[in-house]
Amino acid sequence: MTNAVSQVPPADPQAALEHFEREFQFETDCWDVHDALASGDPGFVLLDVRSPALFATGHVPGATNLPHGKIIASRMDAYPADTLFVVYCAGTHCNGAARGAVRLARLGRKVKRMDGGVTGWIDEGFDLAVPVPA
Template sequence: MDNAVTRVPAAPADDAVRHFEAQFAYETDCWDTHAALATPEPGFVLLDVRSPALYARGHVPGAVSLPHGKIIASRMAAWPAGTLFVTYCAGPHCNGAARGAAKLARLGYPVKLMAGGITGWVDEGFALVT
């Protein structure tokens, strides 16, 4: 059987484990974010990196509005060095979360991206704050 899926063999299992587990260093999902936010100390600051207007229309409870274009050293000084940030944007069709994450990483902060963004959050059945 020859098709686009089978034409290139899958990676060896050991390689696949390293590849897929490495992704967890860079991103988390909506379910894990939701569960962590339900605890007294989630261990991160959740940043909504969309525009203030989109944030006002609906955002993840507990998220701080900080558009990715406004992520600069002077603004980030409000948080201690080493603070873990989790960024999100509109969803898989948006690269704002990655833009924000890259800026935070350039400033030396540990950062992860919340895969799925607002779209994923709503798809999981979680409520937004307006």
């Protein structure tokens, strides 16, 4: 019986292995980011690429707010050239993290996207940080 799942045959196991292993070069998930941040030495800079207004409603603890449209060479020069950046936005319904990743890659920076964004973070049961008004 053919359905939407089986209509296109799956890749052979070796091709599937190569494909899925390659994804880890570009993406990480909320759980791995949480664990890395908890270690005290995550090895990356976490960028929340949403607007300052959305950042103020809640963000991943330890994240720096840098909207994707403001990722420019002069701002990134504050970081060593070999810095790894992990970017996130609202969630899978948002392409801000991909936009931020593109901007960083165009600047020659190492970057991964945190799949799930804020929505994924909450779904994992992790708390958001909310800045205290000045």
